[in-house]
Amino acid sequence: MTTAVPGAEDGRAAASEDRPADGLLAEAFELLPDAVSISTAVRDADGRAVDLCLEYANAAARAGRAAGAAPAGSPRGGLWSRTAGDGVLAACLDVLNTGPPEHGVFIPAGKGAHRTTNREYRALRLGKDRLLLVLCTDRWTRAPERAEARPDGGDAGSGGNDRERLRILADAGAVLGASLDRGATLDAVTDSVVPDLADGCLLYLVDDTGLPALAALVHRDPRRQRELRDLAEASPPHPDSEDGVGAVIRTGRHARGTDVARALAPSPHAGEDRRAPHRPSPADSWLAVPVGRSGAVVGAMLLVRAASGSSAFTEEDVVLARELSRRAAPAIENARRHAEQTEVARRLQESLLPRALPDVPGLELSARHHPGEKGTLMGGDFYDVFPSGPQDWTVTVGDVAGKGPRAAALTGLVRHTVRAVGRSTADPAVLLRAVNTALLDEPSPARRFCTTACATLRPEGSGMRLTLALGGHPHPLLRRSDGTVVPVGHPGTLLGVVNEPRLRTVHHTLVPGDLLLFYTDGVTEHRSNDGVMLGEAGLHAVLTRTAGASAEATVRLLEEEMAAHDPRAPTDDFAILGVRVR
Numbered sequence: 001m002t003t004a005v006p007g008a009e010d011g012r013a014a015a016s017e018d019r020p021a022d023g024l025l026a027e028a029f030e031l032l033p034d035a036v037s038i039s040t041a042v043r044d045a046d047g048r049a050v051d052l053c054l055e056y057a058n059a060a061a062r063a064g065r066a067a068g069a070a071p072a073g074s075p076r077g078g079l080w081s082r083t084a085g086d087g088v089l090a091a092c093l094d095v096l097n098t099g100p101p102e103h104g105v106f107i108p109a110g111k112g113a114h115r116t117t118n119r120e121y122r123a124l125r126l127g128k129d130r131l132l133l134v135l136c137t138d139r140w141t142r143a144p145e146r147a148e149a150r151p152d153g154g155d156a157g158s159g160g161n162d163r164e165r166l167r168i169l170a171d172a173g174a175v176l177g178a179s180l181d182r183g184a185t186l187d188a189v190t191d192s193v194v195p196d197l198a199d200g201c202l203l204y205l206v207d208d209t210g211l212p213a214l215a216a217l218v219h220r221d222p223r224r225q226r227e228l229r230d231l232a233e234a235s236p237p238h239p240d241s242e243d244g245v246g247a248v249i250r251t252g253r254h255a256r257g258t259d260v261a262r263a264l265a266p267s268p269h270a271g272e273d274r275r276a277p278h279r280p281s282p283a284d285s286w287l288a289v290p291v292g293r294s295g296a297v298v299g300a301m302l303l304v305r306a307a308s309g310s311s312a313f314t315e316e317d318v319v320l321a322r323e324l325s326r327r328a329a330p331a332i333e334n335a336r337r338h339a340e341q342t343e344v345a346r347r348l349q350e351s352l353l354p355r356a357l358p359d360v361p362g363l364e365l366s367a368r369h370h371p372g373e374k375g376t377l378m379g380g381d382f383y384d385v386f387p388s389g390p391q392d393w394t395v396t397v398g399d400v401a402g403k404g405p406r407a408a409a410l411t412g413l414v415r416h417t418v419r420a421v422g423r424s425t426a427d428p429a430v431l432l433r434a435v436n437t438a439l440l441d442e443p444s445p446a447r448r449f450c451t452t453a454c455a456t457l458r459p460e461g462s463g464m465r466l467t468l469a470l471g472g473h474p475h476p477l478l479r480r481s482d483g484t485v486v487p488v489g490h491p492g493t494l495l496g497v498v499n500e501p502r503l504r505t506v507h508h509t510l511v512p513g514d515l516l517l518f519y520t521d522g523v524t525e526h527r528s529n530d531g532v533m534l535g536e537a538g539l540h541a542v543l544t545r546t547a548g549a550s551a552e553a554t555v556r557l558l559e560e561e562m563a564a565h566d567p568r569a570p571t572d573d574f575a576i577l578g579v580r581v582r
């Protein structure tokens with residue numbers, strides 16, 4: 001079998017481009033006795049990995065180079081033969097195409113490559129298109145295992161060999177990039193070191209006030225985890241402390257010790273009494289390393305091992321812990337930015353909707369809104385209900401094309417235009433023309449079209465008088481008190497497209513028990529797994545089944561029908577507003 005060797009045909013050491021840019025990781029790879037390589041996937045037109053191009057091979061791989069091996073960047077890079085009994089190439093392609101790592105044993109394909117004994121391999125995907133392959137030396141004859149716990153609570157793998165450390169780094173890389181959710185990312189940081197490097201881990205991040213705050217905590221022993229949490233809550237680190245977490249964050253240097261309470265050091269003065277409930281044994285060894293981004297320290301990881309003279313953290317542990325914290329920093333930053341963006345989107349979206357539906361005499365109101373894409377994007381769908389005269393109430397439901405901040409800004413423009421003009425008129429067509437003018441007045445790069453349904457409701461006898469105009473919006477559905485369902489309104493021109501939109505006003509008399517359902521196309525275009533849309537027929541079915549139901553019950557059951565149609569979170573935003581005459 002040909003080995004993982006880049007470089008010139010004479011087998012000399014690889015050039016600098018064969019080394020990964022990751023400094024500490026590159027040094028670790030070069031010292032390993034195993035052959036380590038990193039390759040990039042070659043994909044076919046359907047996106048499946050069908051071959052590999054070699055990026056890097058460590059010293060052990062370069063030393064075993066066979067004559068005639070392909071140089072770095074060539075397909076397969078001279079790594080694998082296509083002999084059926086080999087199987088490593090197929091395993092690597094499976095990893096790139098499916099995701100889960102592979103671990104097995106193979107027999108090299110021919111003489112002149114590696115020795116002809118059974119050899120182990122481990123293949124792990126790095127991101128989407130890169131693959132890490134480790135070919136083990138003969139002295140390992142079985143699969144690498146996670147370190148076993150000693151009876152004293154220590155870690156038998158503490159200060160273990162380079163091969164184990166490489167696995168820890170690879171596993172950490174996989175979990176740290178798995179999610180943008182802040183909570184999941186912070187948990188992944190602590191999980192990346194427990195139980196392989198430590199029995200427990202506390203992650204501290206500097207908050208808006210500049211003080212270290214506990215962000216995540218885990219311990220392999222639930223009882224000790226509770227004790228650590230009690231200690232952490234009773235002893236928050238002080239930024240000016242002379243030792244422990246506070247000092248690590250302030251100086252950017254790591255620290256070690258055997259008194260976990262001292263690692264937290266709630267006082268800047270050494271030696272002060274720090275009583276805490278269920279305090280862990282002072283003999284527990286600890287290691288605190290800084291967590292930083294862009295040259296600034298933003299927190300610290302505090303690693304804890306159970307009391308044992310042989311379990312103290314070594315210099316090798318310090319190097320590994322600092323590398324793990326370096327890898328954790330961008331994941332933490334990405335999760336922080338994602339959380340901020342989500343919060344901004346949520347607050348802006350909330351500002352585009354009424355804080356609460358008003359209490360309208362003679363009417364029941366119920367609404368639902370979903371911004372789409374699991375709430376991470378601002379949508380252009382909106383609804384509003386507001387008084388437009390002594391007895392008149394105006395109802396609007398609309399959808400601005402697109403998503404994101406620009407769509408949200410135009411949604412605000414539409415909603416506020418309707419409200420402003422609605423102070424002087426209750427004519428829905430007049431309101432829609434005002435919206436059309438406001439959209440056309442926007443600069444061309446920001447201009448977008450909008451669909452809007454606008455209605456005015458006025459008491460009439462025991463019921464309500466409905467006046468309705470549609471600006472390119474789907475027909476509202478009217479469920480009569482006898483259970484029949486009919487669409488109402490005439491289609492009109494999209495708003496923001498032409499100077500004089502075609503708008504037709506209709507009038508209906510609503511009696512007690514009648515319900516009018518407004519919605520955006522995110523409802524009707526909600527698709528199942530096999531691509532079938534809910535459609536207007538689906539809305540008809542829900543309204544028919546809920547004949548006589550309240551506005552809240554009808555809207556709730558429609559939302560449940562959407563979830564049953566496809567339980568996944570809707571990718572498109574939608575708005576629903578039910579208006580029922582009492």
